[in-house]
Amino acid sequence: MSEIWALGAESVITRTERWGRPLIVKTRVKKPYLHPEIDEALRRQRTARECRMLSFARRLGVPTPAVYAVDRSTYSITMDLIDGKQLKEFANDMPDSRLETMCFEFGRLLGLLHRGKVVHGDPTTSNVIVDNRGKLWIVDFGLAEWNATIEMMGVDLHLVRRALETTHWDRQTLMLKATIEGYSSIMGNETEEVLSRMDEIRERGRYH
Numbered sequence: 246m247s248e249i250w251a252l253g254a255e256s257v258i259t260r261t262e263r264w265g266r267p268l269i270v271k272t273r274v275k276k277p278y279l280h281p282e283i284d285e286a287l288r289r290q291r292t293a294r295e296c297r298m299l300s301f302a303r304r305l306g307v308p309t310p311a312v313y314a315v316d317r318s319t320y321s322i323t324m325d326l327i328d329g330k331q332l333k334e335f336a337n338d339m340p341d342s343r344l345e346t347m348c349f350e351f352g353r354l355l356g357l358l359h360r361g362k363v364v365h366g367d368p369t370t371s372n373v374i375v376d377n378r379g380k381l382w383i384v385d386f387g388l389a390e391w392n393a394t395i396e397m398m399g400v401d402l403h404l405v406r407r408a409l410e411t412t413h414w415d416r417q418t419l420m421l422k423a424t425i426e427g428y429s430s431i432m433g434n435e436t437e438e439v440l441s442r443m444d445e446i447r448e449r450g451r452y453h
């Protein structure tokens with residue numbers, strides 16, 4: 246038996262159980278507005294990429310769910326279920342100090358990825374799960390990339406800022422500040438360069 250656990254932007258997440266442990270199956274569903282061949286190629290590529298990157302990120306010290314199976318014909322990945330809530334949901338009713346701690350950790354995990362030359366590609370607060378012990382996990386690696394340049398890291402941080410602005414407009418200042426502090430605790434001297442690239446990317450977007 247499987248039940249729908251969550252709906253993503255491009256996938257359906259069902260909860261299931263195997264070997265006595267709770268798992269989820271993430272299935273990338275067909276997008277009716279895409280040409281079938283393009284749709285299949287994208288689903289195939291993102292499924293493969295997500296599997297590789299979930300493991301690679303873990304080796305960099307970023308908590309990610311372990312993958313148990315990939316089905317290339319249904320574009321689905323079976324992985325550990327992380328029992329918790331999206332960081333996004335926490336941001337509504339969390340005291341400042343706890344929200345700061347969580348965002349610092351989010352930034353620290355992004356820093357670990359970037360230090361390992363990996364960008365996430367969709368670093369929003371929906372793709373961070375806070376488990377029942379308060380530990381942060383990062384999911385949704387279908388758009389992640391290796392061999393990241395400063396430009397790619399700048400784009401990643403730009404996406405973080407934009408996500409905070411649109412989803413958490415009332416607490417974005419606090420959240421962004423804590424995220425950047427966490428990020429710079431790992432990236433050190435490199436932080437400035439990525440942050441100024443982030444600003445540059447925003448300016449480019451304004452005038453084009």
Ligand SMILES: Nc1ncnc2c1ncn2[C@@H]1O[C@H](COP(=O)(O)OP(=O)(O)O)[C@@H](O)[C@H]1O
Nearest residue numbers: 251253254255256258310325326327371384385
């Ligand atoms: N391993 C997991 N354990 C628990 N919840 C998950 C897991 N993976 C995804 N989710 C939940 O499902 C949502 C959608 O998954 P996600 O991988 O982000 O799909 P999409 O690529 O469609 O956005 C996530 O925001 C998260 O809340």
Ligand SMILES: [Mg+2]
Nearest residue numbers: 253254372385
């Ligand atoms: Mg997602």
